Amino acid sequence: MRIVVDAMGSDNYPGPDVEGAVLAAREWGDEIILVGDRNRVEAELARHDVAGLNIEIVHASQVIEMTDKPAESAKAKTDSSMHVGMGLVRDGKADAYVTAGNTGGVLAVATLYTLKRIPGVRRPALTAIYPFLHGYTVAADIGANADCRPEYLLQFAGMASLYAELALGIEQPRVGLLSNGEEEGKGNQLVKETAPLMRQAEGLNYIGNVEPKEVLSGATDVVIHDGFTGNILLKSIEATASMVRKLIESEIRAGLVTTLGGLLAYPAFRRARRRIDPDEIGGAPLLGVNGVVIIGHGRSNAVAIKNAVGQARKAVQGGVIEAMRARFK
């Protein structure tokens, strides 16, 4: 397998990106293609022991920065690491592309300039893979499409369901539609119009409306929402988890006995944190474009990048793209 890693993706590129690529090459033995400024990538690689690893560098002279406007930079910076990297996948020279770069930039470069959409797919969807207690939940869309039509949501469900099954190994993934109540008939106009389409869709294990608590408890394997609502859900889960953790920590530090207790309980906190740590997932797929694209957080560290490569491997091994081409033909 040949996997492209964008060396110029993360907030602190190329350090975490290159180190993550090295870790991935060492763990799985796949061929890794680092795309980015050759001099900077070489300098970074020199800091690691790469003996016996299969790592290649492909030069790209430009970078789509986190602060760049996606549409403009995707159009202007045609030799960016995103263009070059996804170009390799498009041309069959690599099997997957992994980046922690500007999400809007990836979306624009993938959709408009390189991979394009899988024929029949109306809108690509950004996803998150939640690492909840029970396992994984695939969420789509989390921000590519702020306003959606029912048919888009139906396609997101089909794509996310295939990903959950083929890449994550979840049999007959349960698909829920995020709503403000579980009962049939609850929801905004979009949800009410989407529900009947979901119910009638073939090959979809649709379980009806789900509320946030069902998403978090693992009552569904896939949760579908428009990109605006999905983004709010994702960010409120992240913000709340962070707040509760900080609150407990500050209350523990407020007394001597509780501080001692906190020290003794520290391994439990660390384990709890790791069980819902996004770094353990690394990245999630951009669904609907004609090739495997895995997007990680801008603040990804090397471990997150390595795990994003692991995610890409699962998608390639599962034959996700081939299955989607067949489904939407």
Add this chain to the structure above:
Amino acid sequence: MRIVVDAMGSDNYPGPDVEGAVLAAREWGDEIILVGDRNRVEAELARHDVAGLNIEIVHASQVIEMTDKPAESAKAKTDSSMHVGMGLVRDGKADAYVTAGNTGGVLAVATLYTLKRIPGVRRPALTAIYPFLHGYTVAADIGANADCRPEYLLQFAGMASLYAELALGIEQPRVGLLSNGEEEGKGNQLVKETAPLMRQAEGLNYIGNVEPKEVLSGATDVVIHDGFTGNILLKSIEATASMVRKLIESEIRAGLVTTLGGLLAYPAFRRARRRIDPDEIGGAPLLGVNGVVIIGHGRSNAVAIKNAVGQARKAVQGGVIEAMRARFK
């Protein structure tokens, strides 16, 4: 001050409702009017020491149950504790109405059959008051209007801002519009159309788009969203806080040393929990109807009911309804 408490509101009525009313009468010395089945309320009251308290019972022969369909039951059960209770407020015989009952029922009875809307208000809004680390954040709408127009959101902002200022004592409350990005121009169609109206509105301290992390960190005093999105935000905050707590507890119990640490740190956990405990708020206002209505959780206990009465007192003392009548005239 005379405050009506719905004796038949909570999931376990009339126990928590009556006990909460007793606690409130004792704490603040106000006159409390318990509305509900006289026999059941009297039996419940007999279990408490009410000597010297100013508690009256007004009979209502019907109950809008949690399982009732709001529109139907609001129309059919015209002698419900909701009809009778809000009727007392409408007729000037009481200053506020507090209930832990069927939210949709309250909304329907208030809007269509008793208090009606404040003239000029297009849609009433359900609210939540978040008890975050920094103080309070008022959120509207959390479910009365799944689909909204920009003008509704603008009115929600005006109403929630007045409430934050007059009832909660927050000077020049900062008003944020929930979006999937802080930058101007981010958002779905509704947010994009609402933002300019907010910016131009007089008497509104509008601070722009806010994301969930700003809501949780106290960067805004008021957060405005359509009822669908607001409901998802509220429920995802609740579900995540609960999940993180359970996760930490289970990891602590997984080892002997960490269990000991957890026991020592227990007071800190209890303090942390109390700082974000909805029972400490008790209830939040239904904004836009022509009288003070405070709605609590169905699972309210007596303390929550008492605090909901406290919330009603603040709304009455702050002159919230009079200010809204003036604003929307």
